[in-house]
Amino acid sequence: MKSSFGFSSLALLAGALAASAGCSSAPKEDSGARRAPAPSYAETLRKLESSATLAPGFAIELVHSADPKVSGKYEIEFDGRLKLPYKVTVNAAGLTPKQLEAEVERRYKSFYKSNNSVEIEVEERKYQVEVRGLVQKPGRYSVRVDTSLEELVSIAGGFPGSGTEAKAAAGGSQKPEYLRIVRPNFERAEAPSATRWFDLANYFYKYDTDSDLLWRGGETVYFQATADKDANIKRKWNTVTIMGEVNTPGEQPLLPGADLYTYVMRAGGPKSGADIERVLIIHRGDDDRSIVNMRTEQNFADLKEGDVIILEVKDLQPSTFEKALGYAAQISGIALSVFIILFTL
Numbered sequence: 001m002k003s004s005f006g007f008s009s010l011a012l013l014a015g016a017l018a019a020s021a022g023c024s025s026a027p028k029e030d031s032g033a034r035r036a037p038a039p040s041y042a043e044t045l046r047k048l049e050s051s052a053t054l055a056p057g058f059a060i061e062l063v064h065s066a067d068p069k070v071s072g073k074y075e076i077e078f079d080g081r082l083k084l085p086y087k088v089t090v091n092a093a094g095l096t097p098k099q100l101e102a103e104v105e106r107r108y109k110s111f112y113k114s115n116n117s118v119e120i121e122v123e124e125r126k127y128q129v130e131v132r133g134l135v136q137k138p139g140r141y142s143v144r145v146d147t148s149l150e151e152l153v154s155i156a157g158g159f160p161g162s163g164t165e166a167k168a169a170a171g172g173s174q175k176p177e178y179l180r181i182v183r184p185n186f187e188r189a190e191a192p193s194a195t196r197w198f199d200l201a202n203y204f205y206k207y208d209t210d211s212d213l214l215w216r217g218g219e220t221v222y223f224q225a226t227a228d229k230d231a232n233i234k235r236k237w238n239t240v241t242i243m244g245e246v247n248t249p250g251e252q253p254l255l256p257g258a259d260l261y262t263y264v265m266r267a268g269g270p271k272s273g274a275d276i277e278r279v280l281i282i283h284r285g286d287d288d289r290s291i292v293n294m295r296t297e298q299n300f301a302d303l304k305e306g307d308v309i310i311l312e313v314k315d316l317q318p319s320t321f322e323k324a325l326g327y328a329a330q331i332s333g334i335a336l337s338v339f340i341i342l343f344t345l
Helices: 007-021 039-050 095-109 149-155 164-169 202-205 262-264 320-342
Strands: 058-065 072-075 081-084 088-091 118-124 127-132 139-143 178-183 194-199 222-226 241-244 250-253 280-281 288-292 308-310
Touching: 039 288, 081 095, 088 095, 088 178, 127 149, 139 149, 178 202, 194 202, 202 320, 241 262, 262 308
Parallel strands: 127 222, 241 308
Antiparallel strands: 058 072, 058 118, 081 088, 127 139, 178 194, 178 222, 241 250, 280 288, 280 308
8 A cells, every 4th residue: 555645546445435335224323422212211211210119229307206216317228228226127128108107107116105107208319239340449339310331330430440450459451341230129029139231342332222221229230351151142343433523423334354544434534624643443352542643554443343433623724635535525425326326217
């Protein structure tokens, strides 16, 4: 490959890409940002926000008619229990405030001959979850019902880095590839806990809306390097995703041997002002990142499935090289239109 990339070469590449585009389907969705959650997610969120059911992490205020020592503010613990004075413990998660009032009155019945009534109000709806595995700060945390995985990872100190201390804390050089969530059923104590698996590549690299989460409290979240045999996870990242300052961001089919130019052109070319000297490549295979200069031959990226290409903005006038890429993208679009018209006649 020559070190200079002439306009005639770009035009030939554009024509070839236009012809091949006629035989391949364009991305149906823009994967440059997380897609809107599915309707089922919004409906479940509405139900949870309006539900009267108590959950681990909820803060309540209890008023006892006779004993100020019992009255006070309490938090439902991670295991769903409510610990009260005089060594009284009540399984509160899964109950409504009215049901909890009746249960507390029943438990204190033997303490008072009369005037044993209780009123309970929910003061704060927060959900307690426990984070384990390959994060910097495992532990129990309070979250919102719709706290995202990104936020949860941040709260838990992030994933292990490349430093010696981080590797030692994470058990070597392992990196989280999978997420396992174990959720107890507080409304039916006899029912087994539900286990749900996620491929983190699908969530973070493909913005998979099937992986959107809503918390109910009491979940144990494991970030793992491997998945169990019965996890039944199907990976969805056999593509390359291009984001940022291109005309048609989204997923592109992985093309064996294709270089960075090919994917940029298939994405409509760079927008004016795109920084083509500092293109960020996130390599899915080894979880590494690199900066590629599209002007230099030696920095052409070796792209693999699941990689993400990000073109960012620079505050400079477009160079002749950038204009040539833009022109080639326009030619590609025109050629594709002509191809489609001729093919359908």
